[in-house]
Amino acid sequence: MNHKTWIFDLDDTLHYASGGIFDHINTLMTEYMVRHLGVDEVEACALRSRYWAQYGATMHGLSTHHGIDPQQFLIETHPVEILQQWLQFEDRLAESLSALPGRKIILSNGPQHYVEGILQRMKIERHFESVYGVERLNYVPKPHLDAFHTVLAHEGLQAERCIMVxxxxxxxxxxxxxxxxxxxxxxxxxxxxxxxxRIEKISQLLRLRLN
Known part of the structure; x- marks a missing residue:
């Protein structure tokens, strides 16, 4: 049987990032912007929120409008060894992924080191054939078409044969x-x-029988 390919987001899809992890990342981003842009905390928070809403990633706005080096920004604001203390996910996540037939790919707006680090700490990295952080997307984040086209082209996939989670x-x-x-x-x-x-957690994918 020719199974479809699963394309998974990471944050708030495979683990619960809202709250602990996202809060800490937002704090680190704000502090970075205060240091490098010469703005106060209030303005930094406003810019961070605006760029995230406008571009899908704060990094994209900072690079476009302020010439910030995206790689350095991502390294300083996504320290996996610190963020892992807030990591929360389903107890049987690995079993659920293993039971899904078909190839599985990660497509995240997060930096590559963060995405790979979180997958390793959840002990689910072996379930994914390819992992795309924002660097592998040429720093063009979702929801931009180019981000999706990059993955489809690299993996030799047809969109109609993919399931986006x-x-x-x-x-x-x-x-x-x-x-x-x-x-x-x-x-x-x-x-x-x-x-x-619509599902509330990954284990519910098995009930859909899509593949």
Missing amino acids: EDSLPNLLTAKELGMTTIWVSKDARKPAHVDH
Whole structure:
């Protein structure tokens, strides 16, 4: 049987990043911007939020508008050895992933060292054939089409043969426009038109029998 390929986001999809991990990353980003842009904390927070909303990644806005070196910014704001203390995920996540037929790929806006480090600490890295952090996307984050095109081209995939599992609705909209099956990881009761399925946790994927 020719199975479809699963493309997974990482943060708030495979683990619960909202709260501990994201809060600490946001604090580190704000401190970095205060040091390097010469702004106060209030303005740094506003810029961080604006760039994330506008570009899908704060790093993209800082690089575009302020000439910040994206690699150095990502290294200083994503210290896995510190962030791992807030790592939370499903107890049987590895079993759920193992039971899903088909290739599995990670597509994240996070930096490569962070994505790989978090996967290793969850002991699920062996389930993924390829891992794409933002560096491998040429620093063009989701939901931009180029991010998806990069992965599809590198992996030799057709969008219609892919299943995107994500917590971000804008990212799923791009995936749907390309022809992917879309799965929204959310506790929200609604299901927008560009979402094919909604789940609250990864173990529920098995019930969908999509592959």
